[in-house]
Amino acid sequence: EAQVTQNPRYLITVTGKKLTVTCSQNMNHEYMSWYRQDPGLGLRQIYYSMNVEVTDKGDVPEGYKVSRKEKRNFPLILESPSPNQTSLYFCASSPRQPSYYGYTFGSGTRLTVV
Amino acid sequence: AQRVTQPEKLLSVFKGAPVELKCNYSYSGSPELFWYVQYSRQRLQLLLRHISRESIKGFTADLNKGETSFHLKKPFAQEEDSAMYYCALSPLGGGTSYGKLTFGQGTILTVHP
Numbered sequence: 001e002a003q004v005t006q007n008p009r010y011l012i013t014v015t016g017k018k019l020t021v022t023c024s025q026n027m028n029h030e031y032m033s034w035y036r037q038d039p040g041l042g043l044r045q046i047y048y049s050m051n052v053e054v055t056d057k058g059d060v061p062e063g064y065k066v067s068r069k070e071k072r073n074f075p076l077i078l079e080s081p082s083p084n085q086t087s088l089y090f091c092a093s094s095p096r097q098p099s100y101y102g103y104t105f106g107s108g109t110r111l112t113v114v
Numbered sequence: 115a116q117r118v119t120q121p122e123k124l125l126s127v128f129k130g131a132p133v134e135l136k137c138n139y140s141y142s143g144s145p146e147l148f149w150y151v152q153y154s155r156q157r158l159q160l161l162l163r164h165i166s167r168e169s170i171k172g173f174t175a176d177l178n179k180g181e182t183s184f185h186l187k188k189p190f191a192q193e194e195d196s197a198m199y200y201c202a203l204s205p206l207g208g209g210t211s212y213g214k215l216t217f218g219q220g221t222i223l224t225v226h227p
Contacts, residue, residue, distance in 0.1 A: 031213050040123070042200060042220045043158075048213030056213060090158065097212045099146040099204035100165055105158040 002027045004106035006091045012112045013081055021076045021109050023091030031094040032074035033058070033103060034066065036087040043090065049074055081113045116141040118203050120218035127191050128226050135186040135221050137175075137201030144206040147177055147184040148215070152198040161186075161199070171195070191225045198222050 004025045013019050025032065033048035035058075045058030049068040063085055065077040074093075078085060088110050092103035117140045127133050139145060149161040162170045164177045164184065175186045184201060201218045 043217040050213050098215045099206050102148050102160045102163055103215055107157045
């Protein structure tokens with residue numbers, strides 16, 4: 001089944017403890033992206049990648065890192081998580097530029113930082 | 115910079131009534147507009163995109179460049195339409211912004227029986 005897979009689905013961590021949320025897609029999509037969803041703020045784009053080794057900042061990149069070493073994977077790294085990064089995170093992918101195709105979204109990762 | 119505004123956080127209608135979810139945008143270039151839907155406990159799904167002029171589940175949306183709007187409409191709402199709806203904008207021919215897709219704050223639609 002064609003899909004975007006994120007792990008874990010739920011994560012509780014403590015302030016300052018580095019963590020990685022994985023994202024994988026099996027559709028050979030070129031573009032991948034990370035979003036966070038917060039009540040009243042909608043979805044805000046964190047980072048996106050246009051292909052292997054090509055990434056760019058979205059609207060809220062502070063406190064996050066990404067890498068795209070393989071086409072199918074696009075992990076989100078929080079080097080030193082803080083409570084304001086408690087959120088619902090979505091990974092997404094698109095076959096070509098999302099201006100035509102839009103993004104296909106994963107199921108989400110609910111992160112709590114205490 | 116691009117911006118998408120959905121002025122209504124909540125919208126309630128009765129089954130069979132027409133529904134319109136508002137979306138306004140600001141972008142200096144040529145935008146491509148989308149509507150996404152998120153049903154309870156499900157992932158975000160693409161509902162329709164302006165570029166393909168399609169109608170999904172009875173929903174349509176017209177791009178009005180003069181009013182910079184892309185409102186979503188359905189003539190007869192159904193209970194299963196109850197969900198969160200997001201309007202989104204991506205720049206066409208965006209160069210380094212090719213991967214950007216900016217969302218509004220979302221509107222929760224509730225269709226009462």
